[in-house]
Amino acid sequence: MTLGQWAETWWQGIDVGENTEAFYRSLLTCHILPRWGGELLTALTPSHIRAWLKHLRTRHAEATVTSIRKLLALILADAVDEGLLTRTPVRPERGRRGRLRPRTERAWIDEHQLLQLAGRAAMLATPQQALLLITAAYTGMRWGELAGLHRDNLDLTTGRAHITPTGALHEVNGTLSLGHPKTRASVRTVTLPPFLTALLSTHLKTSTRELVFTTVRGRPLRRSGFQRRIFAPAARGTTHQGQHWPPIEERLTFHGLRHSHKTWLIEDGIPDIAQARRLGHTLQDKMDDTYAHVAPSIETRLLAGLEARWQRSLNTLAPTSHPRASLFLPPAAAS
Incomplete structure (x- = not known):
């Protein structure tokens, strides 16, 4: 059996989210099948695959090559389980010889x-887009969780945002749909610091839209459009209405706001279990993940740290440098 033939069978049995399925399909059709689709499974060797991956690194980012390798490893590992191979030719990364490549850390920003x-x-754009960025950084929610957040899933009486099993916005091949968040652990409740509860409450009083965050015209957000028109020029710098904006952090991505949130929690001394529950992660230690819990006092300390961080940032903001910034600040800060 060739790898291409096995991939057709393997594809019928995968059970992943729409975004992941589209990502896998892209890696298969663009990289794996053009090179290995016609090869017999038994003809694949570790040396051939290592040479291919080395060549890919000269043309693609390391993260892309890593994703390609992981998918190929998954396909071949399942071939072993099926009895088509006695062992997989994709060896563990820790055994790969060659030059050590420096680890590239995700960019993050302070408050x-x-x-x-x-x-x-x-x-x-509008203060709503500013509030989206603030909510992302102070909750650690993913893009899809924020873009798909329904107003009914915000409990502003108790200061909580609920990420439900159908509460994430997905974009697959240009089509938007609501579906499951990234993982099972992503279905969770995120507590909000008081300032953010107040900002969201004010925003919802002026909006009748079902989704909390939308485009200026009230349509669901598309990540690529938001990135191109708003996030990139804001983070990397641009000239706006005759005013030059220097870069804040050129490498920053929207997902970097999630990294920022975790970095803030670490800086505030929040335990790993509280970080994991808030971000929708599971701890690697299964015992800790099962038996550790977040005490109310820890949650109180977490929110107090975020509230203090916000107040510190207000003390450094000069509203005159951003005339519209005062629109999304509390009255006391705006004045």
Whole structure:
């Protein structure tokens, strides 16, 4: 059996989310099948695959090559389980010889940079887009969880956002749909610091739309459009209405706001289990993940740290540098 023939059979049995399925399909059709689709499974060797991956690294980002390798490893591991191979030719990464490549860490920003970023977003679009960035950084929610957040899933009386099993917005081949968040652990409740509860409450009083965050015209958000028109110029710098904006952090992505949130929690000394529950992660230690819990006092300390961080950022903001920034600040700060 060739790898291409096995891939057709393997594809029928995968059970992943729509986004992951589209991602797998892209890696298969663009990289794996063109090179290995006609090869017999038994003809694949570790040396051939290593040479191929080495060549890919000269043309693609390391993250892309890593994803390709992981998918190929998954396909071949399942071939072993099926009895088509005695062992997989994709060896563990820890055994790969060659040059050590420096680890590239995801860019993140502090609370002062976040408020500056939000101020720019308010000027490029509306205060709603600024509030989206603030909510992302102060909750750690993913893009899809925020873009699909329904107003009914915000409990502003108790200060909680509920990410439900159908509460994430997916974009597959240009089509938007609501579906399951990234993992089972992603279905969760995220507590909100008081300032964010107040900002969201004010926003919802002025909006009748079902989704909390939308485009200026009230349509569901598309990540690529938001990135191109708002996030990239705000983070990487641009010239807006004759005013030059230097970069805040050129490598920052929207997902970097989630990294920022976790970094803030670490800085505030929040335990790993509380971080994991808030971000929708599971701990690697299964015992800790099963038996560890977040005490109310820890949650109180977590929210107090975020509230203090917000107040610190307000003290550094100069509203005159971003005329529309005051629209999404509390009255006291705006004045």
